[in-house]
Amino acid sequence: xxxxxxxxEAAQLEPGTSxxxxxxxRSFFSKLGTGAVLAALGSQGYALxxxxxxxxxxxxxxxxxxxxxxxxxxGATYLEDHRLFLVRERNTLHSxxxxxxxxxxxxxxxxxxxxxxxxINGQWVEERREFHCPCHGSKYYGDGTNYSGPAxxxxxxxxxxxxxxxxxxxxxxxxxxxxNFRLTV
Numbered sequence: 001x002x003x004x005x006x007x008x009e010a011a012q013l014e015p016g017t018s019x020x021x022x023x024x025x026r027s028f029f030s031k032l033g034t035g036a037v038l039a040a041l042g043s044q045g046y047a048l049x050x051x052x053x054x055x056x057x058x059x060x061x062x063x064x065x066x067x068x069x070x071x072x073x074x075g076a077t078y079l080e081d082h083r084l085f086l087v088r089e090r091n092t093l094h095s096x097x098x099x100x101x102x103x104x105x106x107x108x109x110x111x112x113x114x115x116x117x118x119x120i121n122g123q124w125v126e127e128r129r130e131f132h133c134p135c136h137g138s139k140y141y142g143d144g145t146n147y148s149g150p151a152x153x154x155x156x157x158x159x160x161x162x163x164x165x166x167x168x169x170x171x172x173x174x175x176x177x178x179x180n181f182r183l184t185v
Contacts, residue, residue: 065170072093075088094160102150105136108134138151
């Protein structure tokens, strides 16, 4: 019997290298190349997704000065830039958010022609103003308590304080307070 003829590949092998070693080396480099292509595509995909997320947050400051207390007249003053009502009743002040708790529209304040008595949290209160949301019809009493429409909760109240530096009012949006909060000046 004749011994099989060596193949053309085997004839080109260096002495001492088997055909099996070439296949192993070839599959290794093939896998290495595929891995490199996948890693490049993955890093490009990550860079693309990362470019959609900003590095800077453009948020309003959580504490801001709105002016000296004597600048605000008796009644409610609307601060449009901050969507906030600042209410002064003689020497007390409080702040109520103008952001509807339903979908974030800006509520409008209505002064009532004649005061009406309403029951809020078990107490009878005389209301002189109301807040109405023009988007979906939510209605709030003058203290921000919701009584009609789709609004799920009352308007937010924020902490007020007087700056020791220059005597200006500071509204702290990071500290909601309850509806009994009043700042006396």
